Amino acid sequence: MIALLRRDLTLAVRAGGGFGLGVAFFLILCALVPFGVGPDTAALQPIAPGILWLGALLACLLSLDRIFALDHEDGSLDLLATSPLPLEGAVAVKALAHWITTGLPLILSAPLFGILLHLPANAIPPLLVSLLLGTPALSMLGAFGAAVTVGLRRGGLLLSLLVLPLYIPTLIFGTEMIRRGQEGGATATPLLFLAGITAGTLAVIPFAAAAALRVNLR
Amino acid sequence: MSLLSVHDLSVARGGLRTLSGVSFTLDAGQALILRGPNGIGKTTLLRTVAGLQGPVAGRIKIADDAVAYAAHADGLKGALSVAENLAFWAQVFGGGDVAGAMAAMDLAALSDRPAAALSAGQKRRLGLARLLVARRPLWVLDEPTVSLDAASVARFGNMLRGHLAQGGAALIATHIDLGLDARVLDLTPFRAKPSTDAPPAGFNEAFA
Numbered sequence: 001m002i003a004l005l006r007r008d009l010t011l012a013v014r015a016g017g018g019f020g021l022g023v024a025f026f027l028i029l030c031a032l033v034p035f036g037v038g039p040d041t042a043a044l045q046p047i048a049p050g051i052l053w054l055g056a057l058l059a060c061l062l063s064l065d066r067i068f069a070l071d072h073e074d075g076s077l078d079l080l081a082t083s084p085l086p087l088e089g090a091v092a093v094k095a096l097a098h099w100i101t102t103g104l105p106l107i108l109s110a111p112l113f114g115i116l117l118h119l120p121a122n123a124i125p126p127l128l129v130s131l132l133l134g135t136p137a138l139s140m141l142g143a144f145g146a147a148v149t150v151g152l153r154r155g156g157l158l159l160s161l162l163v164l165p166l167y168i169p170t171l172i173f174g175t176e177m178i179r180r181g182q183e184g185g186a187t188a189t190p191l192l193f194l195a196g197i198t199a200g201t202l203a204v205i206p207f208a209a210a211a212a213l214r215v216n217l218r
Numbered sequence: 219m220s221l222l223s224v225h226d227l228s229v230a231r232g233g234l235r236t237l238s239g240v241s242f243t244l245d246a247g248q249a250l251i252l253r254g255p256n257g258i259g260k261t262t263l264l265r266t267v268a269g270l271q272g273p274v275a276g277r278i279k280i281a282d283d284a285v286a287y288a289a290h291a292d293g294l295k296g297a298l299s300v301a302e303n304l305a306f307w308a309q310v311f312g313g314g315d316v317a318g319a320m321a322a323m324d325l326a327a328l329s330d331r332p333a334a335a336l337s338a339g340q341k342r343r344l345g346l347a348r349l350l351v352a353r354r355p356l357w358v359l360d361e362p363t364v365s366l367d368a369a370s371v372a373r374f375g376n377m378l379r380g381h382l383a384q385g386g387a388a389l390i391a392t393h394i395d396l397g398l399d400a401r402v403l404d405l406t407p408f409r410a411k412p413s414t415d416a417p418p419a420g421f422n423e424a425f426a
Binding site: 002003004007010011014015073074075076078079080081082083084085217218 | 268269270271272283285286287289290291292293294295297298302306307309310311312348
């Protein structure tokens with residue numbers, strides 16, 4: 001499993017791996033919003049949590065179809081399926097690799113992009129915590145979508161249609177947590193919901209995605 | 219005890235049965251070569267034996283984690299070097315001898331080259347060297363010699379003989395002579411009879 005994680009991370013940072021694409025997309029989105037709605041704090045501050053979470057969501061989506069599609073094309077997925085590594089473990093490791101290459105850079109850069117959107121300083125800690133708790137669920141749900149659509153031509157669009165509705169709960173509780181932090185309210189409830197959704201996906205998705213992969217390998 | 223025993227097996231591709239009633243056994247040290255016209259279901263049979271798809275009917279008796287599968291796609295990552303590709307599969311399959319495998323398929327001089335820069339024959343040699351690092355007793359090979367030159371085919375023949383001599387076995391779909399002392403199974407008599415759910419005759423005529 002460590003070998004697979006190390007290989008996926010190596011492939012992501014080498015030429016054509018797409019590392020940093022998600023963060024660049026996130027930056028452009030957050031930089032464009034002030035041009036669209038105007039640069040005054042009164043307009044930006046209320047929508048900042050939503051924009052940040054939407055940006056994270058869409059940036060995450062960009063690299064999802066690569067999770068299994070590339071391995072399917074070059075035959076690695078067949079070989080992984082016949083290897084001693086359980087397919088459930090392979091799914092979990094590949095989702096983890098996706099989170100490290102996409103989710104983690106988003107979290108680290110989010111405070112900076114929050115400033116672009118006039119997010120007050122007291123909302124930065126809830127922003128970080130909500131992303132830290134929420135983005136693993138994005139990667140896991142995305143891995144499930146990627147497993148269902150693997151092998152389809154132009155599967156990326158279908159993948160977005162399948163996965164985006166599943167992202168709704170994470171989006172709702174993620175933005176709610178930042179908004180409450182911004183207003184100085186209690187953030188415990190959305191925090192627990194976010195953590196619960198992520199824990200649920202971590203428990204269920206490896207099995208669901210591995211089952212989908214087995215069907216698609218037939 | 220035999221490494222692989224297949225009894226009255228039927229396999230299907232795309233929902234249509236291709237082969238039915240196939241039975242054979244494979245003991246340690248033996249190789250079995252599958253022959254048959256294109257489209258009869260050699261690849262489907264091999265994928266079924268490798269466990270990538272389920273049989274429609276019949277039984278396959280095989281030990282857990284016994285199969286090393288090699289098909290048309292070699293499972294190589296273009297951004298990784300030859301040595302890195304092999305080392306990855308060696309780790310996943312539990313640590314084979316990477317340097318020895320590269321020597322066996324004459325890849326040592328290419329070890330630092332990215333797999334994307336290899337020729338088709340060199341890629342295939344790398345794909346076959348993976349069998350050595352996987353250290354599995356049963357090799358399931360689908361057209362292993364595609365795009366290999368004569369010297370590499372001979373080299374691969376030696377590698378196969380070495381594997382069989384060490385108590386391994388191989389199930390191979392190929393149309394060329396590998397210089398092996400192997401049984402040949404012609405699949406033509408096992409072609410599935412069109413059943414009631416087969417497409418109408420007009421369909422077959424149009425695409426004959």
